[in-house]
Amino acid sequence: MTVWAVILLAGLGSYLFRISMVLLAERVPLPATVERASGFVAPAAFAALAATGIATAAAGTDLTQAVPLLAAAAVAVIAVRHTGRPYLAVVAGMPTLWLLTWAVGAS
């Protein structure tokens, strides 16, 4: 299966989810557990993807490359935790990464 087929299949499935209850004449009540769990999908997915992204980038590198990455992630967490502003994760994290990568390379 190609990249394109994966994207189109995921898209088709998502569309079927969207139209599912519209096609059913009467609303099928979903279990309360499912309704509640759906509220946690976004934070769980975001956390899993963020952790995978950072860990994949850090894995297989030596310490000089891993430290700037992990420090950037840590700075991002701290910045958002202290200010409550989500965009600071990128605004503070990327410069940290650049700065430390440069510092490690220069030393």
Place this chain on the structure above:
Amino acid sequence: METAYASATQQGRDPMVRLFAAGARAMLPWLAGIIPFGLVIGVSAARADIPTAAGWLTGPAIYSGSAQIATIQMLDGGAAPIVIVATALIINLRLVLYSGAIATHWRGTPRWWRITAPYLLVDPSFVVGMDGYQRHDRLDFGHRYYLGGATVLWLAWLAAISVGATLGAQLPSGLRLELIIPLYLIGQVVGRLSDRATRRAAVTAAVIAVIALTAPLHLGVPLAIVAGLGAAMTVREVSR
């Protein structure tokens, strides 16, 4: 309170056009959060080891930011196709809930509406749309309001992805722009950690994702999401 219809008649314009515009205006505050996300997805589409056009296609095809990120990231990592599709669908399962809630307003609508309107259904258009049905007594007014908000969202989303993909392809690779995505996601998660169940979902998912980093077929991500959900559900609802 002055209704959109009353103000429309006063200004002598077609109320349906006014309602479409009112829905579009109600979407504007959402765009502030949506546009950076779209830019980030565009950049990731350009940086990932897949055709940029394929990454862009996740926009119109999947049309849900978190599922798009997962799809692009897992395609880039070389995960098994079935695992990627399953992960995107787990993330998008919430759309069934939105569908169920908004479908109560769409009974008896023409077939073209029942085919196209759900395509535009995603978190912001759901919230704006439901609000529209609450504000207006007449269903057709609500439909216009939903359509206005959902159309603006769709256009802004695809535009943001396009700009991100263009920029991402041109900037030097030394900037390590691929790390914007995990950092952006960290910001989104950390901003929501005040709730105990959400905190448990996020921490569990992150830990499992790292432990399962080398899991076969890249099963780590869907596994981590499901584990996060399970952990959140162990927190009793009253404890928030």
